[in-house]
Amino acid sequence: ETGVTQTPRHLVMGMTNKKSLKCEQHLGHNAMYWYKQSAKKPLELMFVYSLEERVENNSVPSRFSPECPNSSHLFLHLHTLQPEDSALYLCASSHSGTGGNNEQFFGPGTRLTVL
C-alpha cells in the first residue's frame, strides 16, 4: 500500500465508449501525475497537476482529458480511444517543489484494454 489508490484496476472498453479512471491519494501531497506504460515501453508522463492546476501536458491527444477537482483526487476521462491506447495507466503523487527532491508515490495502475 503506497497511499495512492486507483479504480478500476482493469477496464475493457470499445472505441466509442466514454469512461473515467480515478485516482485518490491519502498522503497530503499537492502534486499528482498520470503516466502511461505500454507493453515493454518506459513510462510516459502524460499530465502533471500542482495545487490543482495543470502544469504539464505532454502532447497528449485530446481523447484523454484530465481533471483534478482537489489535491486528493485526479481523474482521467477517456473517449473515442484507439486500440493502441491499451496500456497500464499509472497515477502518482508527490510534494511539489524545486530541487528534484520529490519522491513520487505510485498507485497500482489501471490495466486498460481498448477493443
Next chain:
Amino acid sequence: LAKTTQPISMDSYEGQEVNITCSHNNIATNDYITWYQQFPSQGPRFIIQGYKTKVTNEVASLFIPADRKSSTLSLPRVSLSDTAVYYCLVGGVFSNTGKLIFGQGTTLQVKP
C-alpha cells in the same frame, strides 16, 4: 533534459551483490539522482535518492562520483524477490532542469 543510459538487462544469483550503473552526462547542478523499482503490472516504487557521494538506506546504496556524470545502485545479497525493472532518473518535475524521465530501465533477473 538530462538523459540516462543504463544496461537493458542483468542476471544475478541469490545472495550476490548487484551493481547497476547509470550514465547521465548532461546532469544539471540542481538535479537529484533517483532510483525506482517496478514489478510487473505494478507502479514503480522509490528505492533511493542522492545528490553526491554515497547514500545508504535499508534497501540499497547509491554511489555518485564527484563529477556526477554517473551513479551506481548497489543491492546487497539479492533474493528472487528482487527480480524487477530498475529505473535511474535524473531531475525533478518542478526543478529548473525539467521533469522526471523514465528510460527503458534495467531488467534484473535473480536466479536461484
